[in-house]
């Protein structure tokens with residue numbers, strides 16, 4: 001089922017015509033109303049009149065998170081303050097919070113796009129949606145909430161926390177869908193198991209998971225444990241919140257970016273150059289319709305790839321691969337871009353290896369040398385040396401094949417790599433040390 005058939009199946013040519021029209025209009029709006037953008041346009045020696053096709057996009061300046069911080073709190077807003085009807089803000093754990101404002105039309109568009117997303121994920125007005133995204137300044141809770149209402153479904157505004165109670169509510173209310181982060185769904189599963197509740201016996205059938213990177217391997221794990229179909233949703237508060245793109249339940253192969261509202265590009269994170277379709281790099285998004293805080297070429301720092309091949313669901317909007325890491329985490333090994341998450345995927349698919357690993361990069365003379373230390377799984381530990389050597393060789397060969405770099409692979413004892421409470425530190429880059 002498609003929520004907005006006309007828009008979601010628009011032929012590419014018509015979609016691009018609409019995008020160009022909206023891009024030009026966007027440039028006029030920010031040039032007239034946002035001092036930051038007027039200055040950036042002037043520095044680049046362009047005016048909105050120079051933007052006549054999608055290929056002109058590359059002349060426009062990038063916007064970075066730092067630009068939002070520098071203009072804290074409302075400096076990038078493009079409408080008078082009285083037209084803003086809601087504010088959201090990021091947590092600001094690594095610096096000043098970034099603040100976003102929405103006009104009434106922005107909120108309506110957001111609800112529409114979330115309704116589209118829910119339906120793409122396999123939901124309809126008959127569903128009962130347990131919304132465990134946090135309500136508050138974070139965009140997850142309210143974003144999903146109004147989308148669910150727009151769809152006509154029943155929304156249960158549970159928000160985050162109080163996991164034992166969430167399990168009871170899932171059982172008593174009989175929710176058919178749940179929205180939360182993928183890692184929280186596994187936590188809920190453990191809490192349910194402890195309470196003697198088998199989630200597979202409940203009416204729950206779909207999980208809409210996002211707000212953190214996850215893998216396909218994790219998807220299968222969650223699907224089996226909870227007896228549901230797990231789909232991926234993407235968004236970020238700077239662009240809108242959840243619902244920027246959504247995986248369709250039909251293909252489960254990449255998330256459709258709602259291109260009538262968001263114009264995506266993939267760039268080389270180092271040079272800033274646009275990359276051809278199908279190449280992997282940093283996702284950059286231009287908000288085509290947003291009024292409150294429209295952003296031009298916003299650098300998401302998320303690494304992905306755009307897939308323009310037609311999708312079996314009938315939607316024409318481009319699909320982005322699940323986010324495979326942050327450009328800040330990217331390593332350049334002898335000129336090749338390598339992401340820790342790529343190594344992780346390879347290890348997850350290699351029997352005998354555990355997903356606990358560390359990458360050590362050193363310089364030998366002028367050459368970068370990468371060593372991947374991999375913990376053995378418990379059952380491989382006591383195996384014969386020649387089998388272990390074979391395993392090392394296999395991992396090394398797969399890394400060479402898929403990433404195009406030579407890595408030294410070293411197997412280490414189970415539980416010998418330090419565990420982390422928060423974000424695991426995967427990379428030890430010693431190239432600038434002597």
Ligand SMILES: [Zn+2]
Nearest residue numbers: 248251311313
């Ligand atoms: Zn699709």
